[in-house]
Amino acid sequence: MSKEISVVVPIYYEEDNIFPLHKRLKGILKEEMGLDYEIIFVNDGSTDNSVFNITKVMQQDSNVKLIDFSRNFGHQIAVTAGIDHSSGKTVVLIDADLQDPPELIKEMYQRYKQGYDVVYAKRKKRNGESLFKKITANLFYRTLDNITDVDIPLDTGDFRLMSRRIVDNLKQMPENNKFIRGLVAWAGFKQTAIEYERNERYSGETGYSLWKMIKFSLDGITSFSTIPLKLASIIGAITSGFSFIYILYIIYLKLFTDITISGWSSAMVSNLFIGGIILLTLGVMGEYVGRIFTESKRRPLYIIKDKRGFKDGEEEIHK
Numbered sequence: 297m298s299k300e301i302s303v304v305v306p307i308y309y310e311e312d313n314i315f316p317l318h319k320r321l322k323g324i325l326k327e328e329m330g331l332d333y334e335i336i337f338v339n340d341g342s343t344d345n346s347v348f349n350i351t352k353v354m355q356q357d358s359n360v361k362l363i364d365f366s367r368n369f370g371h372q373i374a375v376t377a378g379i380d381h382s383s384g385k386t387v388v389l390i391d392a393d394l395q396d397p398p399e400l401i402k403e404m405y406q407r408y409k410q411g412y413d414v415v416y417a418k419r420k421k422r423n424g425e426s427l428f429k430k431i432t433a434n435l436f437y438r439t440l441d442n443i444t445d446v447d448i449p450l451d452t453g454d455f456r457l458m459s460r461r462i463v464d465n466l467k468q469m470p471e472n473n474k475f476i477r478g479l480v481a482w483a484g485f486k487q488t489a490i491e492y493e494r495n496e497r498y499s500g501e502t503g504y505s506l507w508k509m510i511k512f513s514l515d516g517i518t519s520f521s522t523i524p525l526k527l528a529s530i531i532g533a534i535t536s537g538f539s540f541i542y543i544l545y546i547i548y549l550k551l552f553t554d555i556t557i558s559g560w561s562s563a564m565v566s567n568l569f570i571g572g573i574i575l576l577t578l579g580v581m582g583e584y585v586g587r588i589f590t591e592s593k594r595r596p597l598y599i600i601k602d603k604r605g606f607k608d609g610e611e612e613i614h615k
């Protein structure tokens with residue numbers, strides 16, 4: 297018999313969040329909703345006491361499972377591994393740091409019962425996050441919305457409940473540079489939002505460094521839009537248009553007037569300008585080419601060091 301809900305929790309240095317998170321999850325899933333559930337913790341290469349604490353939780357609750365990665369593969373990949381190993385009729389993705397209140401799962405599940413395939417949680421307000429994060433996140437979601445064809449919901453993280461058919465379709469999407477919230481939107485079916493206020497982190501620090509954030513945003517943009525590439529050709533067309541007019545002007549001066557062109561500054565400026573544009577467009581192309589390269593290697597997305605709590609063959613059935 298498959299579980300009603302699988303909860304997938306990516307873990308990156310979250311040792312002090314495991315117990316409170318488990319307590320609240322159990323409180324809502326078992327005590328309040330009375331459902332058959334499983335919680336899959338995916339340790340994404342953290343070497344603190346996260347795994348130890350998860351095994352402690354496993355001793356009290358047989359519905360808790362652990363996947364332990366061989367190293368840090370990144371948040372989206374950790375979530376993917378959890379999804380791959382889930383067996384529930386629905387799958388909930390939630391962060392470990394209690395920024396996403398587990399109590400919302402109840403409302404998500406009710407919406408699912410009303411016939412929705414995806415119920416995602418939209419951030420009405422973000423508490424306890426830096427101004428920098430708020431501004432960049434805001435900018436990111438709006439840019440993404442403007443340049444992609446897929447309607448990726450604004451201000452929405454991965455906190456969501458998905459039906460089995462969404463999850464099964466998600467598993468058919470083999471890409472390396474995963475942008476899960478985009479893939480889910482792309483999958484279609486009936487999707488809806490519930491709003492919430494995002495809390496502060498319960499304990500620990502964000503695992504998203506600036507570089508991880510930049511990679512993540514570029515993954516989002518490059519997997520759902522080719523507009524940056526088109527932009528490169530548009531900018532190229534405009535600058536060569538202007539250059540052509542300027543060339544005609546220079547030829548005219550040379551042939552029909554006595555004015556000699558003594559323009560070191562203008563030569564420098566145009567050189568640097570064109571050089572800058574060339575490098576920029578090359579960089580944009582590089583982002584795409586690099587991703588094609590990673591995809592073409594067809595390496596597995598993650599390597600598991602240890603797996604606990606899964607009964608034999610249980611996860612294989614749903615592969």
Ligand code: UDP
Pocket residue numbers: 305306307308309310340368369370371374390391392393395501502503504
């Ligand atoms: N996380 C992960 N691998 C990473 C970074 C983060 O599995 O390389 C997990 C982290 O433990 C948390 C979730 O992803 O459960 C969201 O990360 P975080 O809270 O650090 O991001 P933020 O909320 O600051 O955007």
Ligand code: MG
Pocket residue numbers: 391393395497502
């Ligand atoms: Mg967080």
